[in-house]
Amino acid sequence: MPDVARFYGLQINRSGMACCPFHNEKTPSLKVYPDHFYCFGCGATGDCTGFTAKLFGISQFEAAKKISHDFGLRLFEREFAANVQIKPDPEREYRMWLTKAGQAVSDYLTKLYKWRRQYKPHNMSEQTNPLFAESLTKTDYVEYLSEVLTYGSDKEKRQLYASCREDILQIQKRLAEIAVRERTIKRKVI
Numbered sequence: 267m268p269d270v271a272r273f274y275g276l277q278i279n280r281s282g283m284a285c286c287p288f289h290n291e292k293t294p295s296l297k298v299y300p301d302h303f304y305c306f307g308c309g310a311t312g313d314c315t316g317f318t319a320k321l322f323g324i325s326q327f328e329a330a331k332k333i334s335h336d337f338g339l340r341l342f343e344r345e346f347a348a349n350v351q352i353k354p355d356p357e358r359e360y361r362m363w364l365t366k367a368g369q370a371v372s373d374y375l376t377k378l379y380k381w382r383r384q385y386k387p388h389n390m391s392e393q394t395n396p397l398f399a400e401s402l403t404k405t406d407y408v409e410y411l412s413e414v415l416t417y418g419s420d421k422e423k424r425q426l427y428a429s430c431r432e433d434i435l436q437i438q439k440r441l442a443e444i445a446v447r448e449r450t451i452k453r454k455v456i
């Protein structure tokens with residue numbers, strides 16, 4: 267019980283007392299025993315799961331799963347952290363974007379270079395291959411994106427995040443399209 271209470275934020279003093287999270291108080295009146303707790307102020311009581319259920323507003327069963335998950339006990343199959351709200355974290359989102367954007371831009375640039383070589387027209391009368399045309403129109407801009415994402419300062423990368431997210435999303439969509447096409451072509455060849 268003390269481990270669970272501490273884990274979920276209770277400050278237990280030397281005599282095993284803590285401020286009760288279930289009513290408003292400044293001096294501790296909740297006693298934590300080895301296997302249960304009791305509040306002398308509001309009368310709240312229970313064991314580990316009861317405490318956790320009350321604290322997070324979830325059922326006893328969910329509380330048991332949550333404790334098992336949080337303490338790595340693996341008592342249940344397909345455990346989940348019940349009712350834990352994941353706070354939006356702009357910094358984490360930015361970092362994740364940075365990784366994905368870098369990958370997409372580098373993959374796309376590789377394709378553009380490849381198309382430039384592969385679909386180069388051999389004479390004036392030949393019709394321009396659309397992939398060759400795409401390479402001509404996109405390479406400069408994608409090289410710029412790649413340069414910022416690879417060698418840019420943190421500030422430059424953040425500026426890119428602010429202003430070019432839509433462009434990079436388009437690149438990711440284009441890559442997905444190309445991947446589908448390539449799979450179809452492979453199937454046809456087989």
Ligand SMILES: [Zn+2]
Nearest residue numbers: 286289305308
């Ligand atoms: Zn209380």
